[in-house]
Amino acid sequence: MAKFKVAERFVSINGESVKAGELAVFIRFTGCNLNCSYCDTKWANEADAPYEELTDAEIYDYIKRTGVRNVTLTGGEPLIQKDIDKLLLMLAMDEELQVEVETNGSVDIAEFKALTDRVAFTLDYKLPGSGMESNMCFSNYNYIDKKDAVKFVSGSIKDLETARDIIHEWALDIKSNVYISPVYGKINPEDIVDFMIENEMNGVKLQLQLHKYIWDPEMRGV
Numbered sequence: 001m002a003k004f005k006v007a008e009r010f011v012s013i014n015g016e017s018v019k020a021g022e023l024a025v026f027i028r029f030t031g032c033n034l035n036c037s038y039c040d041t042k043w044a045n046e047a048d049a050p051y052e053e054l055t056d057a058e059i060y061d062y063i064k065r066t067g068v069r070n071v072t073l074t075g076g077e078p079l080i081q082k083d084i085d086k087l088l089l090m091l092a093m094d095e096e097l098q099v100e101v102e103t104n105g106s107v108d109i110a111e112f113k114a115l116t117d118r119v120a121f122t123l124d125y126k127l128p129g130s131g132m133e134s135n136m137c138f139s140n141y142n143y144i145d146k147k148d149a150v151k152f153v154s155g156s157i158k159d160l161e162t163a164r165d166i167i168h169e170w171a172l173d174i175k176s177n178v179y180i181s182p183v184y185g186k187i188n189p190e191d192i193v194d195f196m197i198e199n200e201m202n203g204v205k206l207q208l209q210l211h212k213y214i215w216d217p218e219m220r221g222v
């Protein structure tokens, strides 16, 4: 029986990526292998992070009881969780569910892509401002497709310049969906728009984390 440390589980409006604006059930795991400068969920990564221990079956039952079809597995870092493949398979087998994994770009997704084609990956590319860029797994860009997404959380013009170059070098806007998301409160979204115009960044979407405009940006469970 696979067991997981779940920091929080809740139903909300997905504030990010391909399913933004739609209802989603969130399963947030504890623990992360990175330490991004801007992380808005550091509390879930602490050694003493609060959690409930749930089996894969208990997680599945919770999701089904909500009646919500979209599921986002996040964290912390979901793909470093022991037995996450078992949970992915259990959820992927339910044709009513649309499963998304928010992952930090450092974990090789090849083994998970080989498991099922019914899971969408929203891969971060950690830009220089995160301090975690050296951990990126570039081979992932050979596996992503049109149901996946690559997200560039940007806090500076330097970050945007790096995002522009990576998108071009790996043709990410052709292969998949590409989102630029401001580090909350660190960069003016107008500056991102100006940069996108100046650099003719067609095929790239600016996203704003919807939940931080609906609720207090520090609020958990939303």
Ligand SMILES: C[S@@+](CC[C@H](N)C(=O)[O-])C[C@H]1O[C@@H](n2cnc3c(N)ncnc32)[C@H](O)[C@@H]1O
Binding pocket: 032, 038, 039, 040, 041, 074, 075, 076, 077, 078, 102, 103, 104, 105, 123, 124, 151, 153, 181, 182, 183, 184, 209
């Ligand atoms: C908390 S992370 C958890 C999933 C995974 N560890 C990752 O980094 O993709 C979920 C998403 O929130 C983004 N994020 C974290 N802190 C943020 C902030 N201060 N402003 C904007 N996005 C942020 C991350 O970059 C990631 O795309």
Ligand SMILES: Nc1nc2[nH]cc(C(=O)O)c2c(=O)[nH]1
Binding pocket: 012, 013, 014, 015, 016, 041, 072, 074, 075, 102, 211, 222
């Ligand atoms: N409402 C809401 N939408 C989200 N989409 C991705 C999230 C995440 O933390 O991975 C997230 C989150 O924390 N809240």
Ligand code: SF4
Binding pocket: 032, 033, 034, 035, 036, 038, 039, 040, 041, 042, 045, 075, 076, 077, 104
């Ligand atoms: S990888 Fe995700 S959870 Fe981990 S520190 Fe970075 S933003 Fe936070």
Ligand SMILES: [Mg+2]
Binding pocket: 040, 041
């Ligand atoms: Mg979040």
